[in-house]
Amino acid sequence: MRSVCFPRCKLSRLMGWLQLVLGVLVIIVSFANLFRFYSTGFFLHDEDLCRHFYSSKNAYLGFDAKALSDRVQEVLSKMASLQDKLESTVQQMEKSKDTLDKTHISKLEYKKYLEDEVIQPLYSAHISLRQIRLPKVEGIRNSTMREEPLINSFIVEEIRKYITPKENRRGKINIFGSERVYNTIGHACVSMKKELEEYMNYDIGSFCKDDWNLAQKLMINGCDPLPRRRCLTRASKLYQKPYPINESLWRLPDGRNVRWSNYQCRNFNCLSSKNPKRGYSKCTGCFEMEKEKVKWVTTNGSLPVDFLINDVLAVKPGEIRIGLDFGIGTGTFAARMREQNVTVISTALNLGAPFCEMIALRGLIPLYVTLNQRLPFFDNTMDLIHTTGFLDGWIDLQLMDFMLFDWDRVLRPGGLLWIDRFFCNRKDLDDYMYMFLQFRYKKHKWAISPKSKEEVYLSVLLEKPPRSL
Numbered sequence: 001m002r003s004v005c006f007p008r009c010k011l012s013r014l015m016g017w018l019q020l021v022l023g024v025l026v027i028i029v030s031f032a033n034l035f036r037f038y039s040t041g042f043f044l045h046d047e048d049l050c051r052h053f054y055s056s057k058n059a060y061l062g063f064d065a066k067a068l069s070d071r072v073q074e075v076l077s078k079m080a081s082l083q084d085k086l087e088s089t090v091q092q093m094e095k096s097k098d099t100l101d102k103t104h105i106s107k108l109e110y111k112k113y114l115e116d117e118v119i120q121p122l123y124s125a126h127i128s129l130r131q132i133r134l135p136k137v138e139g140i141r142n143s144t145m146r147e148e149p150l151i152n153s154f155i156v157e158e159i160r161k162y163i164t165p166k167e168n169r170r171g172k173i174n175i176f177g178s179e180r181v182y183n184t185i186g187h188a189c190v191s192m193k194k195e196l197e198e199y200m201n202y203d204i205g206s207f208c209k210d211d212w213n214l215a216q217k218l219m220i221n222g223c224d225p226l227p228r229r230r231c232l233t234r235a236s237k238l239y240q241k242p243y244p245i246n247e248s249l250w251r252l253p254d255g256r257n258v259r260w261s262n263y264q265c266r267n268f269n270c271l272s273s274k275n276p277k278r279g280y281s282k283c284t285g286c287f288e289m290e291k292e293k294v295k296w297v298t299t300n301g302s303l304p305v306d307f308l309i310n311d312v313l314a315v316k317p318g319e320i321r322i323g324l325d326f327g328i329g330t331g332t333f334a335a336r337m338r339e340q341n342v343t344v345i346s347t348a349l350n351l352g353a354p355f356c357e358m359i360a361l362r363g364l365i366p367l368y369v370t371l372n373q374r375l376p377f378f379d380n381t382m383d384l385i386h387t388t389g390f391l392d393g394w395i396d397l398q399l400m401d402f403m404l405f406d407w408d409r410v411l412r413p414g415g416l417l418w419i420d421r422f423f424c425n426r427k428d429l430d431d432y433m434y435m436f437l438q439f440r441y442k443k444h445k446w447a448i449s450p451k452s453k454e455e456v457y458l459s460v461l462l463e464k465p466p467r468s469l
């Protein structure tokens with residue numbers, strides 16, 4: 001017995017000692033780290049912090065803040081008057097533009113020069129002067145955290161400025177009852193640091209790069225919300241006024257109203273499914289008005305899973321007034337609903353084609369959101385949520401669960417959830433069906449049709465029950 005135990009007992013005693021030694025080591029290392037933080041001023045109190053940063057406790061004594069503030073005020077008022085003068089000159093020139101003939105072309109150039117080279121920089125200087133923050137002796141009020149923890153993840157000054165909490169002016173409490181406003185960014189921005197820094201690298205007040213696709217890439221990958229920027233978005237050079245609403249709903253928009261440089265196509269006709277190089281794959285029959293016109297209104301060539309708008313609205317006559325169309329498309333569902341006097345907002349992303357532009361040019365509302373975000377609607381507000389072409393068998397069950405709960409949140413009691421042509425592998429159907437059924441909604445319509453040998457379509461029309469708790 002003993003001879004069997006002996007080596008094992010010895011080993012376990014040895015392990016015990018080893019653990020003890022390791023534990024002591026960990027404690028020593030922790031203390032060393034703590035000390036290092038302490039010495040960089042991380043844990044210092046207000047006074048110490050000042051001394052640390054300004055190296056002398058009397059930094060403020062010899063510093064006449066009032067004089068500086070007066071100087072800045074003086075510069076600001078001088079700049080304001082100069083700006084007024086320049087602006088009025090430009091306006092004068094604009095008025096007499098008609099009388100300028102070709103010999104005066106240099107005058108027009110002069111106007112452009114003044115606008116681009118003088119007035120714009122003046123504005124920037126003006127704004128930066130106004131934003132000078134004189135050092136605050138009292139530090140950040142009531143705050144236990146000295147700086148936004150994310151700030152040191154970034155180098156580009158504009159990102160650092162953006163995520164720094166903005167204190168209200170003169171210690172006031174704002175309408176939200178808080179002392180400062182936080183500009184938020186999605187946490188995945190940190191993992192896409194390189195792209196985010198490229199996106200935020202611009203001259204304040206000048207034109208932005210033509211980089212909406214970089215912005216969209218950031219958003220789709222979870223850097224959402226994306227920081228706002230202080231540069232001017234470019235528009236199409238040839239922008240025409242949109243068609244009137246009695247024509248715009250069912251007509252391809254004017255191609256000149258879109259900046260095509262980041263798409264494969266250069267006009268709307270090119271986006272037709274006849275063109276194999278149209279640049280997008282989802283959304284068959286989009287951008288083709290003959291195909292768009294038959295959706296949800298005719299049964300010609302449709303499957304049992306294709307419910308008609310009239311049949312759905314008949315479930316709740318007169319009750320459906322506002323709704324959300326969560327999917328991929330060009331706003332055709334919203335256009336049809338508009339004809340029924342129902343206001344529908346369509347979510348859209350520009351995945352290879354100008355979906356947002358198209359929806360807006362049709363006179364409908366595109367909501368530019370990704371799957372990452374909680375819907376910007378309040379609880380129990382929507383009469384209808386319709387979804388098609390977006391959620392299908394690729395989606396992670398847990399992600400879908402979070403989304404469905406969010407839809408449930410915004411849908412009002414008695415509101416309708418219309419899942420339209422959801423498709424997945426036949427063997428996964430039970431998983432997804434359970435997800436739709438878990439909310440115990442009232443079932444109005446339920447249809448399944450085969451899509452291919454392995455895949456099936458599922459369409460359901462459900463009603464959210466009252467939840468008076």
Ligand SMILES: *[C@@H]1O[C@H](CO)[C@@H](O)[C@H](O)[C@H]1NC(C)=O
Pocket residue numbers: 142178179
């Ligand atoms: C800030 O601190 C003051 C006094 O220390 C307190 O009365 C006030 O409620 C605090 N404000 C917030 C927003 O915590």
Ligand SMILES: *[C@@H]1O[C@H](CO)[C@@H](O)[C@H](O)[C@H]1NC(C)=O
Pocket residue numbers: 244246247
């Ligand atoms: C649309 O309305 C305008 C007036 O608002 C009218 O002049 C135009 O003819 C209408 N277009 C069509 C196609 O009905």
Ligand SMILES: *[C@@H]1O[C@H](CO)[C@@H](O)[C@H](O)[C@H]1NC(C)=O
Pocket residue numbers: 300301
């Ligand atoms: C139904 O669709 C076919 C082709 O898809 C077309 O030839 C036919 O005219 C359509 N019928 C009606 C009633 O729209």
Ligand SMILES: *[C@@H]1O[C@H](CO)[C@@H](O)[C@H](O)[C@H]1NC(C)=O
Pocket residue numbers: 339340341
């Ligand atoms: C929509 O509203 C207009 C104006 O109130 C009305 O003339 C029209 O009949 C309504 N359409 C439907 C389908 O209810």
